[in-house]
Amino acid sequence: xxxxxxxxxxxxxFYTTGIWAMSWKYPVMWAIAFxxxxxxxxxxxEPLLLLPIGFGIFLVNxxxxxxxxxxxxxxxxxxxxxxxxxxxxxxxxxxIFLGLGAMTDFGPLIANPKTLLIGAGAQLGVFVTFTGxxxxxxxxxxxASVGIIGGADGPTTIYLTQHLAPxxxxxNALAAYSYMAMVPLIQPPIMRLLTTRxxxxxxxxxxxPVSKRERILFPLIGAGIIAILVPAVMPLMGMFMLxxxxxxxxxxxxxxxxxxxxxTNIVTIFxxxxxxxxxxxxxxxxxxxxxxFGLGLVDFxxxxxxxxxxxxxxxxxxxxxxxxxxxxxxxxAVPMSARVSQMMGQRYDKKNYLLMHAMGPNLAGVIGTAAAxxxxxxxxx
Amino acid sequence: xxxxxxxxxxxxxxxxxYALSHEQVLEFYKSHFKASRDxxxxxxxxxxxIEDQGALPWQSVRISKGQETVTVTITRDSWTWILGTLTLRxxxxxxxxxxxxxxxxxxxxxxxRLLAKAD
Numbered sequence: 275x276x277x278x279x280x281x282x283x284x285x286x287x288f289y290t291t292g293i294w295a296m297s298w299k300y301p302v303m304w305a306i307a308f309x310x311x312x313x314x315x316x317x318x319x320e321p322l323l324l325l326p327i328g329f330g331i332f333l334v335n336x337x338x339x340x341x342x343x344x345x346x347x348x349x350x351x352x353x354x355x356x357x358x359x360x361x362x363x364x365x366x367x368x369x370i371f372l373g374l375g376a377m378t379d380f381g382p383l384i385a386n387p388k389t390l391l392i393g394a395g396a397q398l399g400v401f402v403t404f405t406g407x408x409x410x411x412x413x414x415x416x417x418a419s420v421g422i423i424g425g426a427d428g429p430t431t432i433y434l435t436q437h438l439a440p441x442x443x444x445x446n447a448l449a450a451y452s453y454m455a456m457v458p459l460i461q462p463p464i465m466r467l468l469t470t471r472x473x474x475x476x477x478x479x480x481x482x483p484v485s486k487r488e489r490i491l492f493p494l495i496g497a498g499i500i501a502i503l504v505p506a507v508m509p510l511m512g513m514f515m516l517x518x519x520x521x522x523x524x525x526x527x528x529x530x531x532x533x534x535x536x537x538t539n540i541v542t543i544f545x546x547x548x549x550x551x552x553x554x555x556x557x558x559x560x561x562x563x564x565x566x567f568g569l570g571l572v573d574f575x576x577x578x579x580x581x582x583x584x585x586x587x588x589x590x591x592x593x594x595x596x597x598x599x600x601x602x603x604x605x606x607a608v609p610m611s612a613r614v615s616q617m618m619g620q621r622y623d624k625k626n627y628l629l630m631h632a633m634g635p636n637l638a639g640v641i642g643t644a645a646a647x648x649x650x651x652x653x654x655x
Numbered sequence: 656x657x658x659x660x661x662x663x664x665x666x667x668x669x670x671x672x673y674a675l676s677h678e679q680v681l682e683f684y685k686s687h688f689k690a691s692r693d694x695x696x697x698x699x700x701x702x703x704x705i706e707d708q709g710a711l712p713w714q715s716v717r718i719s720k721g722q723e724t725v726t727v728t729i730t731r732d733s734w735t736w737i738l739g740t741l742t743l744r745x746x747x748x749x750x751x752x753x754x755x756x757x758x759x760x761x762x763x764x765x766x767x768r769l770l771a772k773a774d
Contacts, residue, residue: 387759390752649744
């Protein structure tokens with residue numbers, strides 16, 4: 275073998291590595307990936323999602339890795355395959371909703387259905403942020419997908435973003451899950467600001483027991499009403515109510531168990547890694563993701579305020595007052611925001627147990643966010 | 656669309672009259688926006704409504720349904736539409752949950768009565 279042949283071989287081998295195609299953008303993305311892995315592993319913030327998302331970001335931000343594109347023959351790479359069938363086809367968010375429905379006990383909401391209105395009031399931020407996002411230069415569809423972050427419902431955010439502005443899927447999902455994990459930091463100052471000491475001390479009557487028949491009837495009534503009023507969101511809510519019916523009927527415990535555990539766990543892996551993999555340096559390093567994180571925070575704050583203010587308005591008309599601290603649970607983030615209400619209530623009165631009361635608006639928030647998403651889909655169809 | 660007689664021109668709105676049929680004007684706009692994903696055409700009784708859901712400098716184009724002359728109204732301001740639709744949709748979320756509230760309250764009351772009778 276001649277020396278120039280050896281040289282050609284070496285150069286050819288070099289060009290099959292990623293070294294020659296490196297750019298400064300990749301280390302920046304690695305730092306972002308490590309930040310989310312740190313939040314997941316060390317701080318334990320939403321680890322089930324932030325870990326696969328963080329690793330997904332890390333994996334795709336190397337030159338030449340065949341993960342998130344197509345081969346020369348047009349065959350999708352591994353994660354592109356997950357992304358295509360799971361997210362582009364909008365299957366994964368709906369399957370996650372099936373699992374969430376199977377995990378959810380609607381008892382507190384059925385026992386006190388007026389808390390549904392708190393879930394509606396807590397969508398205020400979604401609509402306020404839409405306006406701010408348009409002012410910041412986003413298109414209307416992008417603004418809707420950013421606005422829904424404040425609803426604090428990851429699958430709904432992903433579903434709506436994939437529907438309206440798939441180019442923002444990575445930053446939107448990341449902002450939604452990051453802020454959901456930071457609910458205990460974001461909400462308490464707003465709750466203190468908007469409530470008086472007397473309001474925080476309000477004790478609520480113990481919830482009535484809910485019969486099994488009512489529990490079985492709820493997913494049927496819920497699905498029926500939502501299907502009539504906001505049909506656009508039925509892929510999500512239909513699955514949610516199916517999961518809940520499987521749980522409450524008690525006759526398909528194997529299916530309910532699979533939906534709650536194995537199925538949800540499997541799709542969570544594919545969801546996380548696919549969302550992370552959408553955040554390639556070329557797409558992510560721009561002003562839009564930064565703005566999304568800023569607007570998402572405002573969104574969360576206004577949604578929290580919207581829930582609290584709704585309770586205050588309701589209290590003007592109610593004989594039995596509602597503790598406004600449970601208003602903040604009107605953003606979804608189940609059950610984290612309900613726990614924050616309980617924690618805040620106990621800070622001022624050790625014997626005030628707000629957790630079950632807060633679960634009502636918390637679950638109403640899930641339905642409210644889905645309804646808001648349905649409104650946006652209808653707006654653009 | 657080139658040509659036509661400008662009848663109104665303000666900062667928010669431009670209105671132009673064309674001596675063409677509705678189909679001819681509509682055909683021009685359809686071919687012009689063929690590649691755009693954010694443009695929606697809505698066929699109404701008295702006019703065709705073209706809506707921008709992207710980031711174009713105008714919000715809507717209305718083409719009246721005339722046989723010989725057609726009026727095209729281009730509206731620049733989208734804020735009236737945005738604020739109007741957002742308010743309506745926020746109220747819409749309340750309406751959805753209010754219906755659910757009524758449905759749950761009614762079914763809850765019926766169930767309680769049935770259970771009381773059974774006892």
